[in-house]
Amino acid sequence: MAVDLSMPVLVVDDYQTMIRIIRNLLTQIGFRNIEEAKDGRQALEKMHGAKFGLVISDWNMEPMTGFELLQQVRASEALKATPFIMITAESKTENVIAAKKAGVNNYIVKPFNAETLKSKVKAVLGDF
Amino acid sequence: MAASEAALKIRTAIDTLKSSGVRERPLVEVLGLSHQMADAMQAFFGSLDRSIISEFQYIANYIQKTRDEISGLQPNDIGNARIPDASQQLDAVVRDTERATETIMSEAEMVMNREPTDLASYKAEVDAAMLRMFEACSFQDLTGQRIRKVISTLRHIEDRVSRFAGALGVQDSSAAETAEEKRNRELILNGPAMNGPATSQDDIDALFA
Numbered sequence: 001m002a003v004d005l006s007m008p009v010l011v012v013d014d015y016q017t018m019i020r021i022i023r024n025l026l027t028q029i030g031f032r033n034i035e036e037a038k039d040g041r042q043a044l045e046k047m048h049g050a051k052f053g054l055v056i057s058d059w060n061m062e063p064m065t066g067f068e069l070l071q072q073v074r075a076s077e078a079l080k081a082t083p084f085i086m087i088t089a090e091s092k093t094e095n096v097i098a099a100k101k102a103g104v105n106n107y108i109v110k111p112f113n114a115e116t117l118k119s120k121v122k123a124v125l126g127d128f
Numbered sequence: 129m130a131a132s133e134a135a136l137k138i139r140t141a142i143d144t145l146k147s148s149g150v151r152e153r154p155l156v157e158v159l160g161l162s163h164q165m166a167d168a169m170q171a172f173f174g175s176l177d178r179s180i181i182s183e184f185q186y187i188a189n190y191i192q193k194t195r196d197e198i199s200g201l202q203p204n205d206i207g208n209a210r211i212p213d214a215s216q217q218l219d220a221v222v223r224d225t226e227r228a229t230e231t232i233m234s235e236a237e238m239v240m241n242r243e244p245t246d247l248a249s250y251k252a253e254v255d256a257a258m259l260r261m262f263e264a265c266s267f268q269d270l271t272g273q274r275i276r277k278v279i280s281t282l283r284h285i286e287d288r289v290s291r292f293a294g295a296l297g298v299q300d301s302s303a304a305e306t307a308e309e310k311r312n313r314e315l316i317l318n319g320p321a322m323n324g325p326a327t328s329q330d331d332i333d334a335l336f337a
Contacts, residue, residue, distance in 0.1 A: 020233055024237065028240075059317075060317055067315055090317070091320070092316075092326045092327065093326070093327050095318065096332050097335070107332050107335075109325045110320075116329060
């Protein structure tokens, strides 16, 4: 079954330019309903208020990191099934393994290109 | 010789002279007692002077050396000129890159959202947008120069601090972990790696295959 491109996608990053880049790339793919949050705490508040079909999050943010957001999402009965992609400059193997253990669906290391984002979203959600 | 020991010897010698009556004693005996007193005093004051003078000399030399090294650090030049200048240069780098990014992204978004209904006007708009993007990229030349100035300042400070630490034989003490270091360790915040990602996207993909 093809992915519903009208599903809400939440992009979490403390750097507005990166949010803008990801938003433009997702728009190019065809997603039409893109929300933003500037850190894990704000993202969690938004997730408790609305259902998102995908979360794309940075790791290094304050006061709540993307890793903490992932842990909170996976610990919540209501949110734990939400697909979660980490996009981050944290590229040490220990980071990738920790995120995988915490339940991340895929991991993109910065800097990335449009094709990488597209292929990871496809790998997590299925064909567009 | 300890002060109490010297005082005791002197007191004993004086008491001996007083009680025996100097006139009735042979001169040799009086001289012997005098020598004994003189030796005791010389030994006491000699040792006292040498140790104190040598201690004060050492402290004075160390203070002078420290003053010379601190002066060599040029702390006023670093604190009043070099660090504020480096800070301003970095602020300018952030400002220039933000401005350039904003221009490039706005132009790209404009092109992406424009419908090519009239090909001639569409091409003219795209060409103009591309030129503005090229112009915005000129920030790189300026930021490169600014960052080189900051690097030069850091090297200047590193050089002087290393020389200072070497001259005074300063050893690093073990510092307690700061709150920020603790947070970074617990939340696995390593930051970007030098010379590209520490783990390639292909290796990450293999972990998720």
